[in-house]
Structures are given as structure tokens and as C-alpha cells.
Amino acid sequence: MRTLVTGGAGFIGSHVVEALRSDGHQVWVIDNLVTGSRGNLPAGASLVEVDVRDQEAVTATFERLRPSVVFHLAAQTLVATSASDPFRDAQINVLGTLNVVRAAVAVGAAKFVFASSGGTVYGNALQQPVPETHPLNPISPYGVSKVAGEHYVRVLCGHAGMSTTILRYGNVYGPRDIPESHHVITVFLDALLNGEPPVIEWDGEQAKDYVYVGDVANAHVRAITAGDGEAFNIASGREITVNEILRLVCAELGVRVTPLHRERRAADVRRFLLDCTKAEQMLGWTPATSFAEGLRQTVRYYRQQAESRRRHALTLQ
Numbered sequence: 001m002r003t004l005v006t007g008g009a010g011f012i013g014s015h016v017v018e019a020l021r022s023d024g025h026q027v028w029v030i031d032n033l034v035t036g037s038r039g040n041l042p043a044g045a046s047l048v049e050v051d052v053r054d055q056e057a058v059t060a061t062f063e064r065l066r067p068s069v070v071f072h073l074a075a076q077t078l079v080a081t082s083a084s085d086p087f088r089d090a091q092i093n094v095l096g097t098l099n100v101v102r103a104a105v106a107v108g109a110a111k112f113v114f115a116s117s118g119g120t121v122y123g124n125a126l127q128q129p130v131p132e133t134h135p136l137n138p139i140s141p142y143g144v145s146k147v148a149g150e151h152y153v154r155v156l157c158g159h160a161g162m163s164t165t166i167l168r169y170g171n172v173y174g175p176r177d178i179p180e181s182h183h184v185i186t187v188f189l190d191a192l193l194n195g196e197p198p199v200i201e202w203d204g205e206q207a208k209d210y211v212y213v214g215d216v217a218n219a220h221v222r223a224i225t226a227g228d229g230e231a232f233n234i235a236s237g238r239e240i241t242v243n244e245i246l247r248l249v250c251a252e253l254g255v256r257v258t259p260l261h262r263e264r265r266a267a268d269v270r271r272f273l274l275d276c277t278k279a280e281q282m283l284g285w286t287p288a289t290s291f292a293e294g295l296r297q298t299v300r301y302y303r304q305q306a307e308s309r310r311r312h313a314l315t316l317q
């Protein structure tokens with residue numbers, strides 16, 4: 001299958017690219033490398049450096065590559081940035097999504113898979129675990145942009161007779177995330193491996209749903225042939241507190257620390273846990289990696305990264 005992944009040089013996108021390559025697909029990547037990097041891409045995936053805000057370049061790239069399946073992950077991903085600059089957030093996440101959708105429609109792609117966010121589209125959820133039928137009630141501009149993206153994908157692709165699947169991820173963790181993402185596991189590991197105290201926001205008792213990036217990538221492969229016209233929560237269905245994460249990360253690294261504390265992050269929610277039954281029933285997908293195993297793999301990766309940075313610094317001395 002000819003597949004195209006926007007944001008494929010990023011954290012989750014690069015794992016999607018890897019999973020697609022392993023499943024035997026041809027993969028092209030559109031990315032402007034603002035947070036992603038060339039080094040994240042596996043052999044055999046071709047990168048086209050394009051900004052999704054550039055309508056002409058996006059259209060020309062689709063015309064040249066003519067993909068049959070499109071995975072749209074390129075986005076501004078920070079909730080705080082969306083609050084301080086909602087225009088920029090909307091330009092990338094709403095207008096950029098429109099550019100990608102329209103280009104996919106123009107070349108007659110068969111399937112469009114959209115990366116949405118289970119942690120933000122439901123807002124302060126009325127029930128836990130949150131099912132896909134819960135009202136979409138985002139409380140941040142980022143969440144608004146994801147809801148808008150979902151609707152544009154559904155309506156515009158639907159009118160063109162193109163099949164769509166929306167994947168609403170939980171908190172994704174794993175190798176190749178960067179500390180600038182402000183994701184708690186990556187931020188803790190970055191601090192601890194640099195000999196700095198980790199910082200706990202709020203009281204650390206907020207509990208969220210964390211899912212391993214390799215499992216998330218596999219859901220995309222499933223979505224090529226299943227889940228048409230549907231939205232799915234892609235998470236673990238289990239919650240874990242920030243305090244517990246720090247305890248487990250320290251145990252895995254074999255260190256003891258006293259964390260610093262900071263106030264609650266704006267628009268943070270106390271609890272969020274996604275019901276993933278629908279993905280199991282309709283995509284045949286389950287989160288196969290336990291938190292313990294996912295954390296082990298993640299720690300191993302960041303340890304190797306820290307070690308190669310240390311070696312590189314030594315050779316420069």
C-alpha cells in the first residue's frame with residue numbers, strides 16, 4: 001500500500017512509519033522538522049520537508065506521491081502554546097489539517113486516519129472511563145483544534161466517499177519523545193539522567209491513562225482495513241498517578257530523589273481514563289505492552305541516549 005504519514009519524523013509518527021514498514025507498506029513522510037528529526041526515520045521511509053500550512057506545497061506533494069492511505073499526525077501539540085497563541089495553533093492544527101484533507105481528497109486517496117487526543121477532546125469528563133460517545137467538550141484551544149480537525153476529516157472525506165478513522169490517543173510515552181513535549185515520563189527521565197531534581201506539578205495525585213507508543217503505532221496499521229467512519233480511544237484503560245510514575249521511574253533507574261513541587265498546569269484535569277473496548281471490538285486492537293515493560297524499554301532508550309551524548313562530549317574534549 002502507498003502510505004503517507006504527516007508528522008512522521010516526530011515521536012509517535014516515527015513509530016507509525018516503523019510499524020507500516022514492518023507491515024510491508026511503502027511510506028512517505030511529510031514533516032517540517034520543527035520538533036521531529038530525520039534521525040527518527042527508519043530506513044526505507046522517504047522524507048519530504050513540507051509545512052502543512054503551505055497549501056501549494058502540500059497539494060503538489062500529494063499529486064506527486066499519490067498515496068492511498070494518509071495518516072495525519074503533524075500538529076502543534078502543546079496545550080500551553082495553544083492557550084498563549086491560539087492563532088498559530090489553529091493555523092497548523094485546523095488550516096494545516098484542511099490542507100492535508102483537501103490534498104488527499106484531490107488525489108482520490110482511499111483512507112484518511114487522523115491523530116486526535118482523548119486527553120483533551122472530552123474536557124472535564126462526566127464519567128470515567130470515558131467512552132467515545134461522551135460529549136466533545138474541550139477546555140483548551142488545542143482540544144478545540146482537534147475537535148475541529150475530527151469534524152473536517154469526517155465531513156470532507158465523507159463527502160468525497162473516502163473512508164476515515166479517528167484515533168484519540170491517551171498519554172503516549174516511549175522512546176523518541178523529547179523533553180520539550182512536557183510529557184511527564186520523558187521530563188522525569190531527562191531530569192534524573194541529567195542529575196537534576198524532577199518537578200511534580202499539582203500534588204502528583206492526578207491520575208491519567210498512559211499508553212506505550214509501539215501499541216499506538218499498531219492501531220494505525222489496524223485502521224488501514226478496519227474502523228471505517230469511527231472514532232476510537234487508543235489508550236491503556238488504566239490510570240496511574242504522577243507520584244507513582246516517579247516512584248517507578250526511580251526504581252527502574254535505581255535512584256532515590258526528593259522531587260520539587262510546582263503549581264497545577266493550566267487546563268490540567270484531575271483524572272482521565274479512556275474506555276478502549278470499542279477499539280478492541282472493531283479494530284481488534286489491545287494495548288499489548290504493560291506499563292512495567294513499556295517503562296523498561298523507555299528507560300533503556302533514554303539511558304543509551306544519555307550515554308552516547310556523554311561519549312560524544314568526551315571525544316570533543
Ligand SMILES: NC(=O)c1ccc[n+]([C@@H]2O[C@H](COP(=O)([O-])OP(=O)(O)OC[C@H]3O[C@@H](n4cnc5c(N)ncnc54)[C@H](O)[C@@H]3O)[C@@H](O)[C@H]2O)c1
Pocket residue numbers: 006007008009010011012013030031032033034035036037050051052053072073074075076077092096115116117118119168169170171172173181
Ligand atoms: N504525545 C501524546 O501523548 C499525544 C496525545 C494525543 C494526541 N497526540 C497527537 O499525536 C500527533 C503526534 O504527536 P507527537 O507527540 O508525536 O508530537 P511530535 O511533536 O513529536 O510530532 C509532531 C510532528 O509534526 C511535525 N510538524 C509540526 N508542525 C508541522 C507543520 N506545520 N508542518 C509539517 N510538520 C509539522 C513535527 O516536526 C513533528 O515531527 C499530534 O497530532 C498530536 O496532537 C499526541
